[in-house]
Structure formats: structure tokens, C-alpha cells
Amino acid sequence: MRANDSFQAGERSPAPTGGPWWAGAVVYQVYPRSFADSDGDGIGDLAGVIGRLDYLADLGVDAIWLTPFYPSPLNDGGYDVSDYTGVDPRLGTLADFDALVRGAADRDIRVIVDLVPNHCSSEHPLFAKALAAPPGSAERALFLFRDGRGPGGDQPPNNWPSRFGGQAWTRVPDGQWYLHLFDSSQPDWNWRDPRVAPMFEEILRFWLDRGIGGFRVDVAHGLFKDPDLADVADATLTNRPSAYYHREETHAVYRSWRRLLDSYPAAGFPGPRTAIGEVWADSADTLRPYLEPGGLPQVFNFELVRARWSARALRAAIDATNAFADGSRAPWVLGNHDVDRPASRWGSAAARAAALLLLALPGSAYIYQGEELGLPEVTDIPDSARQDPTFRRTGGKVAGRDGSRVPLPWDRDGASYGFSRTDAASSPAPPWLPQPAGWGERSVAAQDGDPDSFLTLYRRALRIRREHPALGIGPASGSAMRWRQAPDDALHFGRDPGFAFLANLGTAPLRLPEFREVLLASGPLLPGEAGLPGGSLPSDTAVWLAV
Missing domain, CATH: 2.60.40.1180 (Golgi alpha-mannosidase II)
Known part of the structure; x- marks a missing residue:
């Protein structure tokens, strides 16, 4: 029995109407360093994304989400930002970014950029000034510096854990400690300082004025910490409300951002602006306040990511989301750059079935690059090549997230399976993360035109989703x-x-x-x-x- 082939990939049609574009959008997550390399240095870049826009248009997505492309020491894949209004020279220029936004718009594709408001890089100029300033200074007040405990202050100010392993505090030469919920190269901003909120509103305006469709907000449940920085009763990592997650004060920030987003014209392209929060939570009750009137337009729901491959577990995951929001406010997702790939979590056949589940559910859906190729988690990366700070901070006990970030294969063969493009007279540098042997068998070239491939399945599903009146957000009634x-x-x-x-x-x-x-x-x-x-x-x- 054959599926209906009447919907052909590569023929775009208008997305369903009846709500803002983001309510029913299919968004493709681009991890720029691993998507496509235009200059052969082994690192993906914005020009590489521009060169593959036709691929994304043929796939049938409505928007792309770019993970951080800002100047960064790359201690955490770009989530250690040293300049929020620039482009890392290894990835291109602001002119390249503007060209990407224009090229995407020519194909009716919006651009969403990643915003990292919880922390910055330890090489950010403001943190460098804080390190050079004395304790108690205005420069240090932008961050969370505290004296230590115990004799000589040689113990951390509290017992908070780092998400990447170890303690969430690092001591500086003058004896004080600074807070970092993630790596020591990522100091947390002090959102109680009155200078921080206006600074980020200016950052929002900078990118909105360049024509983007919205933001993905990293660690959106962080930002504010208990002003007393008190010990927590249980220092085990958790997503429940705590002294450092899901603080009530955070919602006022997002209400102000919503007003800013809504101040941009909804008419014309790119339409109403959105912001989607990365909010890991323990329950629907914890998530609900983020979506209250005037709050964030959207938050990710990670229920499918956390579910086992069983009908009971998946139905419970879907019901858990529908209990507090629909997929237009809490988009569906199977994976991202922080978790193992679906093809490895569940198996290849199950990942294909999960793709149809994802795209049949009401509302918006996010696809992480390579899911449309059925790429598995790469587990045999040599220790010497691993770059995730989790691997380093746990002494190798936790492999980290590099396995889901390996550069994409575009061609069947070649030095980097088409990831890096060079002229005929030169060979590209090795990819920044090694690709496994046989990666070309899963490439775009190998799957293009194969009626049974993952890529064909995604193309057909996205085409049908755009055409069928029941899919996406569906009819208003x-x-x-x-x-x-x-x-x-x-x-x-x-x-x-x-x-x-x-x-x-x-x-x-x-x-x-x-x-x-x-x-x-x-x-x-x-x-x-x-x-x-x-x-x-x-x-x-x-x-x-x-x-």
C-alpha cells in the first residue's frame, strides 16, 4: 500500500491562516557551526546557511532558529556570549546576517535568533571590568559576586550546583566568588541591578530592527536568584522552582519584552514577533505563569523529548501539554542540540513514526537539523575532540552533547561529506567535530530522490501539513x-x-x-x-x- 504522492516537495504554498504565523509554524533549528561551511575552515558559518536556503525552502519550513552566532570564546558552543550585537568573525559579519535575513524572507522564511540573558562570557567586556574592579563596586554589581564562607572565605557562598557538574561558584584572586549556573566561563547576570533590564531591551531592539521574526530565550526560567543566595535544602539538579529557577520576578521581565515585541508592526513580513522560552519545568503549574496574558508568546514543551517510546508515555506527554496550553503556545519538539537524537533514543523506525506524530499535533513544531535525515547520536567521538564543558567538568563521566552537534553530511563522499566547500585547488580543514565513517550514507545527496528516505518523508509530511486544512493550527472553528x-x-x-x-x-x-x-x-x-x-x-x- 503506497502513500499518496500527489503532494510534491519543493512547491510551497501559503501557510494556514487564523492566527499569528508562529502559532502553526514549523521551525528548523540551525546550529550554525555544524550546518554548512562556506570557506573551508571546518566551521559552519552564516554564508553556509545562505547557500543552503533553497534546501530549507524545499523542505518546507516556515522559519529557522539560529543558535548563537555572536562573538564568543566558544567554551560552550557560543552560549558564552562576549558581544550580544555582533557576529563572530569565524561565522561571518553583520552584513552576512542581514543577507541571510533577506534571503530567507525572499523564500517566505522568518529568522529567529537565540538570546542568552541568564549569563554571558567571562570575556564579555563588562565582566572584564568587574574582575578589575574592587569588591562592592558598581562594576561587580552587574554580576553575582560574594564573599566566601568558612575560615578565610575559602568555601563557596552557598551549595548551589552547576548544571554542567561541580559547584556553581568560582573564586577570583581577590578572594570573592562569582556565580555561574553553568560553566565557570559563563558568569550569571544580576537581574536585580537596574542596569541589566534596559541593556537587554536595547539588544532586543537591535535584532528586531534588522528584520527578525523573534527570539528563542535561553534558560528563560533562570534570570533572578534568591536575593539572600541562601543554601537550598536539596542540591540535586532539578527543574522545580528553587532559589535560582522560576522566580516570580522573572515574569515582569517577559511582560516588558512582550510589550516591546508587540510594538513592532504585525502587518506585512515578518508579521507578529514572537519569543519562545526554553523553560525546563517540573509541572504544568510551573509553566503556566510564563504564558499568562501579556507574558511570553510561547514556551517549548519538552514532554515528547522526555517520554519513553510507548503509547502510554507519549499519550501522557501530549495530555500533559494540552492540560495547560496548546501547541501554538507550547510548540512540540522531539530533539535539539542539548539532547540525544531521536533516532538513537527510540530507534530509526520509531523516529520516522515520531516525525509524523510531531507534525500531526496541533500548533507549532520545531525540527533540529539532521532529524530530517534520521541522523543518530554520534557516540564514538574521541575524548581529545570533545568540546562540551559537561565532559570536562565531570571528568569525562558525562559524555556531553557533542554527539548531537556533529557537522551535517551533504554529499555521499569527500573530505567532509560536503559540509565544507572550497575551490577545486584546495582541501578543506577537518570539521570542528569529527564526522563518523559512513556519514555520507545518511547525507542529503544519498537521500534526495529516494522515496523511502527520511528526507523524502519529511518533505512529504511538511507539504501535506501546509495543504491539509486540519493540520498546523487547523481551522479556527x-x-x-x-x-x-x-x-x-x-x-x-x-x-x-x-x-x-x-x-x-x-x-x-x-x-x-x-x-x-x-x-x-x-x-x-x-x-x-x-x-x-x-x-x-x-x-x-x-x-x-x-x-
Whole structure:
């Protein structure tokens, strides 16, 4: 049984209307250093992204999210920012950024940039001034410097842990300590200082004035800390409200940002501006305040990322999100640059089925680069090549996130499988992270035109999603989704008008319900038994049906 091939990749059509563009957008996350290298230095760059915009348009995405491209020592993949209004020279120039925004707009693709307000680089000029200034100075007040505890102040000011391992404090030569919830190269801003909020509002305006569609807000649940910097009862890493996460004061910042975003014209391209918070939380109750009227337009929901590959777990994950928001306010995501890839977490067949689940759910969806190729987590990176600070700070006990950041394969062969482009007379430098042997077998070139490839599946799914009135945000008057009766090891829901999703997560084939047409399946379907209509769904397979 074949899926309907009437929707051809590469033919874009208008996205559904009825809400702001971001409510139903498919956003493609670009990790610039690993996407495409235009000059052969082994590091992806903005010109490389520009050179692949047609690929993204053919894929069918509505926007791209660029992870940090700012000047940075790259101690944490660019999330240690030393200049919030520039472009790292290794990745290009502001002129390149402007050209990227224009080129994307020519293809009806918006650009979302990453904002890192919780911390900066230890090489940021303001932190350098703080280090040079005495304790108690105005320069140090921009950060969280404190005297230590114990004899001689040689113990950290409190027991807070670093997300990357070890303690969240580093001592400086004059004896004081500074707070960093992440790496020691990433000092936290003191959001209680009245100079910090206006500084970030100026940063927002700088990028909004260059025509972007919005921001992804890194560690959006951080920012404010307990003013007393008191010990926590449990120093185990957690996403629950604490002395350093989910402070009530944080929401006032996002209300002010929302007013700023809404001050830009909604008419014309890029349309209403958005900000999507990276908010890791322990419950829906913790997430709700971020989405209150006048707050952030969106927050990620990571329920699918954290779920096991079982019908019970996935349904619970979906219900947990729908209990406090829909996918337009809490977009769906399977992976990103911080977690293991879906093809390795769940298996290749399951990752294909999960892609159809992701794109069938109501609202917005994010795709991390390489998911459309079915790339696995790279686990055999040599210790000497690993760059994630988690690996260093845990003494190698935690491998870190490098395995999901390996540069993409574009060609079947070549020195870097097409990741780096050079003229015929020169060879590119090795990629900044080593690519595994056989990476070209998973490349764009190897999958392009293959009717059974991951890439073809994503292209078809995105094309159907744009065309089908039930998908994306769906009709304003329609039901977002409703569960249908199914075995315990299956997921089955409908969306109006005339769409049904079915996934078999069990071990035995699952007979298809009545349908008018198979729109798309994540794998081959089994034919119906003699004298019976329809067919069956194999294990770890999903299907889109017209009903």
C-alpha cells in the first residue's frame, strides 16, 4: 500500500491562516557551526546557511532558529556570549546576517535568533571590568559576586550546583566568588541591578530592527536568584522552582519584552514577533505563569523529548501539554542540540513514526537539523575532540552533547561529506567535530530522490501539513484533536476536517480503521487480508489517513 504522492516537495504554498504565523509554524533549528561551511575552515558559518536556503525552502519550513552566532570564546558552543550585537568573525559579519535575513524572507522564511540573558562570557567586556574592579563596586554589581564562607572565605557562598557538574561558584584572586549556573566561563547576570533590564531591551531592539521574526530565550526560567543566595535544602539538579529557577520576578521581565515585541508592526513580513522560552519545568503549574496574558508568546514543551517510546508515555506527554496550553503556545519538539537524537533514543523506525506524530499535533513544531535525515547520536567521538564543558567538568563521566552537534553530511563522499566547500585547488580543514565513517550514507545527496528516505518523508509530511486544512493550527472553528479508541499500545487521534493519525507501538500488526485515503505512512503498510478492506500497520509505524 503506497502513500499518496500527489503532494510534491519543493512547491510551497501559503501557510494556514487564523492566527499569528508562529502559532502553526514549523521551525528548523540551525546550529550554525555544524550546518554548512562556506570557506573551508571546518566551521559552519552564516554564508553556509545562505547557500543552503533553497534546501530549507524545499523542505518546507516556515522559519529557522539560529543558535548563537555572536562573538564568543566558544567554551560552550557560543552560549558564552562576549558581544550580544555582533557576529563572530569565524561565522561571518553583520552584513552576512542581514543577507541571510533577506534571503530567507525572499523564500517566505522568518529568522529567529537565540538570546542568552541568564549569563554571558567571562570575556564579555563588562565582566572584564568587574574582575578589575574592587569588591562592592558598581562594576561587580552587574554580576553575582560574594564573599566566601568558612575560615578565610575559602568555601563557596552557598551549595548551589552547576548544571554542567561541580559547584556553581568560582573564586577570583581577590578572594570573592562569582556565580555561574553553568560553566565557570559563563558568569550569571544580576537581574536585580537596574542596569541589566534596559541593556537587554536595547539588544532586543537591535535584532528586531534588522528584520527578525523573534527570539528563542535561553534558560528563560533562570534570570533572578534568591536575593539572600541562601543554601537550598536539596542540591540535586532539578527543574522545580528553587532559589535560582522560576522566580516570580522573572515574569515582569517577559511582560516588558512582550510589550516591546508587540510594538513592532504585525502587518506585512515578518508579521507578529514572537519569543519562545526554553523553560525546563517540573509541572504544568510551573509553566503556566510564563504564558499568562501579556507574558511570553510561547514556551517549548519538552514532554515528547522526555517520554519513553510507548503509547502510554507519549499519550501522557501530549495530555500533559494540552492540560495547560496548546501547541501554538507550547510548540512540540522531539530533539535539539542539548539532547540525544531521536533516532538513537527510540530507534530509526520509531523516529520516522515520531516525525509524523510531531507534525500531526496541533500548533507549532520545531525540527533540529539532521532529524530530517534520521541522523543518530554520534557516540564514538574521541575524548581529545570533545568540546562540551559537561565532559570536562565531570571528568569525562558525562559524555556531553557533542554527539548531537556533529557537522551535517551533504554529499555521499569527500573530505567532509560536503559540509565544507572550497575551490577545486584546495582541501578543506577537518570539521570542528569529527564526522563518523559512513556519514555520507545518511547525507542529503544519498537521500534526495529516494522515496523511502527520511528526507523524502519529511518533505512529504511538511507539504501535506501546509495543504491539509486540519493540520498546523487547523481551522479556527475546528477541534484541535480528539483521542479515538485504540489498543493500549497504539496512538489514535482525529482532527477536523477529515484527518486521523494512527501509530502502532506494539509488537503485532494493527489493523487500520476505515479511511478514504492513505495520505502518508512512516513505513510500508501490510496489505489487507483476503476479502477484507484496508490493511495493517506494522510495529513502530505511523500513518496519516483521510477519513
